[in-house]
Amino acid sequence: xxxxxxxxxxxxxxxxxxxxxxxxxxxxxxxxxxxxxxxxxxxxxxxxxxxxxxxxxxxxxxxxxxxxxxxxxxxxxxxxxxxxxxxxxxxxxxxxxxxxxxxxxxxxxxxxxxxxxxxxxxxxxxxxxxxxxxxxxxxxxxxxxxxxxxxxxxxxxxxxxxxxxxxxxxxxxxxxxxxxxxxxxxxxxxxxxxxxxxxxxxxxxxxxxxxxxxxxxxxxxxxxxxxxxxxxxxxxxxxxxxxxxxxxxxxxxxxxxxxxxxxxxxxxxxxxxxxxxxxxxxxxxxxxxxxxxxxxxxxxxxxxxxxxxxxxxxxxxxxxxxxxxxxxxxxxxxxxxxxxxxxxxxxxxxxxxxxxxxxxxxxxxxxxxxxxxxxxxxxxxxxxxxxxxxxxxxxxxxxxxxxxxxxxxxxxxxxxxxxxxxxxxxxxxxxxxxxxxxxxxxxxxxxxxxxxxxxxxxxxxxxxxxxxxxxxxxxxxxxxxxxxxxxxxxxxxxxxxxxxxxxxxxxxxxxxxxxxxxxxxxxxxxxxxxxxxxxxxxxxxxxxxxxxxxxxxxxxxxxxxxxxxxxxxxxxxxxxxxxxxxxxxxxxxxxxxxxxxxxxxxxxxxxxxxxxxxxx
Ligand code: AGP
Numbered sequence: 001x002x003x004x005x006x007x008x009x010x011x012x013x014x015x016x017x018x019x020x021x022x023x024x025x026x027x028x029x030x031x032x033x034x035x036x037x038x039x040x041x042x043x044x045x046x047x048x049x050x051x052x053x054x055x056x057x058x059x060x061x062x063x064x065x066x067x068x069x070x071x072x073x074x075x076x077x078x079x080x081x082x083x084x085x086x087x088x089x090x091x092x093x094x095x096x097x098x099x100x101x102x103x104x105x106x107x108x109x110x111x112x113x114x115x116x117x118x119x120x121x122x123x124x125x126x127x128x129x130x131x132x133x134x135x136x137x138x139x140x141x142x143x144x145x146x147x148x149x150x151x152x153x154x155x156x157x158x159x160x161x162x163x164x165x166x167x168x169x170x171x172x173x174x175x176x177x178x179x180x181x182x183x184x185x186x187x188x189x190x191x192x193x194x195x196x197x198x199x200x201x202x203x204x205x206x207x208x209x210x211x212x213x214x215x216x217x218x219x220x221x222x223x224x225x226x227x228x229x230x231x232x233x234x235x236x237x238x239x240x241x242x243x244x245x246x247x248x249x250x251x252x253x254x255x256x257x258x259x260x261x262x263x264x265x266x267x268x269x270x271x272x273x274x275x276x277x278x279x280x281x282x283x284x285x286x287x288x289x290x291x292x293x294x295x296x297x298x299x300x301x302x303x304x305x306x307x308x309x310x311x312x313x314x315x316x317x318x319x320x321x322x323x324x325x326x327x328x329x330x331x332x333x334x335x336x337x338x339x340x341x342x343x344x345x346x347x348x349x350x351x352x353x354x355x356x357x358x359x360x361x362x363x364x365x366x367x368x369x370x371x372x373x374x375x376x377x378x379x380x381x382x383x384x385x386x387x388x389x390x391x392x393x394x395x396x397x398x399x400x401x402x403x404x405x406x407x408x409x410x411x412x413x414x415x416x417x418x419x420x421x422x423x424x425x426x427x428x429x430x431x432x433x434x435x436x437x438x439x440x441x442x443x444x445x446x447x448x449x450x451x452x453x454x455x456x457x458x459x460x461x462x463x464x465x466x467x468x469x470x471x472x473x474x475x476x477x478x479x480x481x482x483x484x485x486x487x488x489x490x491x492x493x494x495x496x497x498x499x500x501x502x503x504x505x506x507x508x509x510x511x512x513x514x515x516x517x518x519x520x521x522x523x524x525x526x527x528x529x530x531x532x533x534x535x536x537x538x539x540x541x542x543x544x545x546x547x548x549x550x551x552x553x554x555x556x557x558x559x560x561x562x563x564x565x566x567x568x569x570x571x572x573x574x575x576x577x578x579x580x581x582x583x584x585x586x587x588x589x590x591x592x593x594x595x596x597x598x599x600x601x602x603x604x605x606x607x608x609x610x611x612x613x614x615x616x
Contacts, residue, residue, distance in 0.1 A: 001027055001614045002028045002614075004164050005070070006070040006099075008067065008172055008173060008192055009188075009190045009221050010067060010221065013036050013037075013064075016204075017036075017070070018055065018056050018059060021073045026404070027075065027101075028610040029051050032047065032052045032072065032086065033046060033047020033072055035166060036068065036069035037069065038066045042094075043166070052073055068166060069166065077615055078107070087127060088166075089123055089127050092120055092132065096167045098127065098134065099127075100161055101181040102159060102160035102162060104127065107159075110129040114136075130157070138167065146173050149165075149167075151216055160181050164176045164183075172220055172222075174218075178213060178216075179214055180213060184198055186208040186225075189223060191221055191223050192220060197612075198384065207243070208241055208243060210238070210240065210241055210384050241384035250401040257603050258604045259589075262403070264455065265399070266409045266412050266448075267449070269409045270416050274416065274445055283420050287396075297347045298347050299348070300329070301349045303418075304331050305330075306334060306359050308406075308488060309353040309407070310330065311487055311491070312379075314487075315481050316418030316421070317329065317330045318481050320425060323425075323431070324429060337364050346373065348374045350369035350374040351378075352366045352387060355380065355382070356380070357382040358382070361616060363386055366378070366391060376390075377393045378390075378394045379414055383396060395421070405604065406496050406589075408589045412585065415581060416444060416447065446575070450571070450572045450583045453572045454571060457587075460569050461594055462594050467549050467566060468493075475501070476501055476502065477526070477536070481580065482553075482584060485588070488503070488588070490502060492592035497595045498607070506532075507539065517548045520549055524550075524552075524553070525540050525565075528554065530577035537561060540561070540565065551565065551567045551569060553568075555572075
């Protein structure tokens with residue numbers, strides 16, 4: 001949530017800052033702004049409520065000139081998304097400016113103290129206190145030391161932050177700080193760069209420094225970067241990562257929007273993930289960092305995540321119990337963190353699933369499980385993310401940058417990653433022999449082509465999307481693992497079309513949601529050829545009897561279902577019913593996109609949302 005970029009060097013700062021903000025806009029897009037240090041020695045700020053594209057247009061007129069600057073794209077937490085709350089924020093002297101990602105929990109108390117001491121505030125944000133604290137510290141005994149001033153300010157903060165700070169009296173310098181919110185810095189012959197994640201830097205360098213919590217850095221225009229710890233001692237070996245993403249992976253590449261592109265990338269993402277995983281004795285998953293006997297002794301698996309990733313956990317739970325016969329449970333991280341009691345055994349494996357690797361609740365849950373002595377395994381998409389760094393083992397799903405706020409390719413790749421994990425556990429504890437593992441691996445390898453087949457049938461989704469034209473609500477139903485597909489399908493349509501959708505286990509429908517149904521009410525039923533099929537068909541009939549118009553996701557050849565419903569989204573047959581969610585959801589992603597586009601929505605940047613939820 002919120003994206004930060006900074007640059008100091010020999011080039012003009014604005015082009016990188018604006019391009020960087022566009023790359024980070026998935027993190028929040030309520031407002032955007034920048035501050036550049038002008039050659040006349042004053043700060044030149046441009047900031048507005050609205051998208052980065054609006055800031056780009058304003059900058060064409062305002063023309064901020066200067067070779068050092070910081071910039072921000074905001075997802076509002078404190079203060080409405082308006083011009084005055086847009087970052088960066090200045091101090092009273094207007095010589096210092098800061099951008100911030102995170103939440104300053106004690107800002108009210110600090111603001112009161114600062115106001116009592118004569119500071120004047122111009123925004124309702126928590127961030128502005130940082131600018132005034134740096135102002136006070138800058139006047140202190142270590143005047144001229146920007147990073148010391150920022151360190152002093154941070155010592156008074158409670159909460160989470162990634163901060164970039166510029167001062168007109170420290171030309172050519174940017175001080176940055178990290179505590180809880182991600183921040184990377186990089187150096188080239190052209191200068192020094194800071195960003196919330198590696199994406200804005202991917203076209204500039206392949207090597208970045210990843211600041212750890214409580215670290216600070218001073219960026220200088222000659223490209224020097226010095227990292228400090230919270231006591232002010234220099235950190236000689238800061239953590240670094242090599243970016244292996246092709247910068248073009250984060251461009252549209254001819255697609256109408258990132259959602260379309262990322263849906264289309266699913267088969268290749270799964271193929272990449274599966275490549276070379278079948279070993280002579282089970283699945284190769286060295287990333288788990290557990291020896292065979294340790295794997296064999298795992299007696300409980302605890303899966304934790306938020307949002308779409310929590311749907312991965314729900315299905316993974318079934319895979320683990322079915323294939324590895326290990327008791328598994330899942331939890332929403334936001335709920336888990338406040339459970340009064342967490343029951344773990346000495347051999348409990350904790351799996352966190354997080355596309356971004358930065359979801360605050362998921363990270364907090366992982367830390368809690370670690371403190372309880374669990375081995376924490378992260379399934380994530382983002383290289384060098386906090387989850388990847390803090391976990392004991394990490395499996396990168398390698399789906400490539402996911403820019404659209406609605407998760408698509410990361411969801412299916414994470415499902416496949418969890419299937420691999422289930423097979424590893426099954427082989428290690430002897431519940432599956434090598435033939436069984438090879439058969440399941442073969443079943444997984446069929447998924448990319450099955451998804452490609454769904455793409456060829458996307459006209460079915462387009463036709464079915466017409467059913468949502470006159471409706472303000474809908475019901476998504478399924479059973480077993482596809483009860484979760486119903487939840488995920490409903491979440492997709494809610495987040496990008498703003499149309500209410502209720503995802504529900506089909507068998508539970510008559511205990512309440514059936515009351516929603518009236519003439520013409522859209523119901524999406526996931527009813528593949530599986531053990532739950534006939535039961536779900538009965539539920540479809542109950543809906544039709546009450547006037548619902550049903551869209552069914554059904555397996556090729558199921559004329560019985562086809563004869564009853566308005567539209568069928570056909571999926572090819574799969575040998576394993578537990579893998580159907582990976583294919584069925586693709587129809588629902590495409591359907592949601594068509595519905596949203598018909599309603600004129602920005603499918604990549606739905607209102608009120610941010611891709612990376614770095615606050616609790
Ligand atoms: C997905 O479409 C959502 N935007 C959201 O639910 C997301 O899955 C959730 O915020 C968790 O994110 P993570 O996977 O990066 O932890």
